[in-house]
Amino acid sequence: MIFFRNDYGEGCIEPILKLLQEKNEEKNPGYGTDDYCARAAELIQSKLPDTKADIHFIASGTLTNVVMIRHVLRPHEVVIAADTAHIATHEGGAIEASGHKIITMPASSGKLSAMSLRKAIHNLVSDASSYLVPKLVYISNATELGTVYTRTELEELSAICKENDMYLMIDGARMAQALMSGIDYTLNDIAKWADLFWIGGTKNGALFGEAVVITNDALKPYFRMIQKQSGAILAKGWLLGLQFMGLFENDDFYKYAKYANDLASIIQNEAIRLGYPLFMRTTTNQLFLVLDQTQYDYLKDKVDFEIWTNWDENIVIRLVTSWNTSKTDVSTLCQYMQLAMDLSKKNEESPQDEEETDE
Secondary structure (H helix, E strand, C coil): CCCCCCCCCCCCCCCHHHHHHHHHCCCCCCCCHHHHHHHHHHHHHCCCCCCCCCEEEEEHHHHHHHHHHHHHHCCCCCEEEEEECCCHCCCCCHHHHHHCCEEEEECCCCCCCHHHHHHHHHHHHHHHHCCCCEEEEEEEECCCCCCCCCCCHHHHHHHHHHHCCEEEEEEEHHHHHHHHCCCCCCHHHHHCCCCCCECCCHHHHHCCCEEEEEECHHCCHHHHCCCCHHHCCCCCHHHHHHHHHHHCCHHHHHHHHHHHHHHHHHHHHHHHHHCCCCCCCCCCCCCEECHHHHHHHHHHEEEEEEEEEECCEEEEEEEEEECCCCHHHHHHHHHHHHHHHHHHHHHHHHHHHHHHCCC
C-alpha cells in the first residue's frame, strides 16, 4: 500500500537526522537555553530583515496554538476564526478548555474573508449582552483545505485588526507549503502583517517542533511564563533547536515544501485529466478528490488516505504528499486512479447494456 495519508507520518529529512547523530552525545543546558535554539532563532530572524521578533520553540501544533492564545487573551476576550479552522475542528476543544471562546464564521475555500471578519466584529460589538470582546483573529496559511491566502487578503485582514485594536495570529503548520505555492510574499511580509505567527516543522520534514514568532512588541513580555504554565517548555529543548537549524541553514524548509507541492500538482492535474471532481482545488500538498463508491472500493486497499467527508452519495478523500513521497509512488497512484476511473465507467455502462439486451 502506498502512503498518502499525511505529511508527518515519516521521520525527518536527512540534514536533521545528520545533526541529531552528530550532536547526540553532546551536553546541553535545558529548556531551550542552549546554543542550538539560539542559532535556530538567528536563522529564522534572518528571514525577517524588516522586523525584530522574539522566537520560541514548542513541540506540537495544538500546544503551540493553546500557548499563543492563552498568552494573548484575557478571559473575556475571544478568537474569531473560519469554521474550518484547526482550532475549531481538530484540537478537541483545547482552546475552549483554556478558557477562551472561538467565534467561527463561514469560510470560502477554508479562508476567512474580510467581509466575514467585519460581520463577526460588528455582531460582537453591537451585542452588549454577549459580554465578549473580539481581540484575536486566527487564520491558517496554508488552510486546512490546502488553499493559500493572497497578499491582498492578508493585507485586508491585517488592516481590519489594526482598525479594531485586535491581533492577527497565523497558524503556520504548513507555512512552508503556502510560501512555495507561487504566491508573491515571503516570511518577511508575514512578519509585517501578523502580530504573531508560527512556523511548522512537524509537517515539513522535522521529527517534531514549531517555531513561534512574536512581532508585536506588546506581546513579547512573559511568553515563556505562559509557555511553562502550559507544559510547553521541553527539557531537552536543544532538540527543537536542531530541528530548525536543519530546516533553515540551507533553506531545506523551502526546498522540501516545493518538492511536496510539485508532486501534489502532478496528482491533481492527473485527477482533473481523468475526470475526478475536486472538493477543493489547491496549490499546496493537500488534495481533496471526490470518489464514487466503485472508485473508493478500488483505491482503499491500495492507497493509504484519509476520508475527509461525504458529498451526497460520494466520498471525499484527502491525499497528502510530503518530503518523503517518492515519484514512483506518485506514478503508481496515478495508475491506480486511471484504473479506478475505468472500472467506474465500466460499471456505469453495464446497466445500460443490460437494458439494451432486454429490449
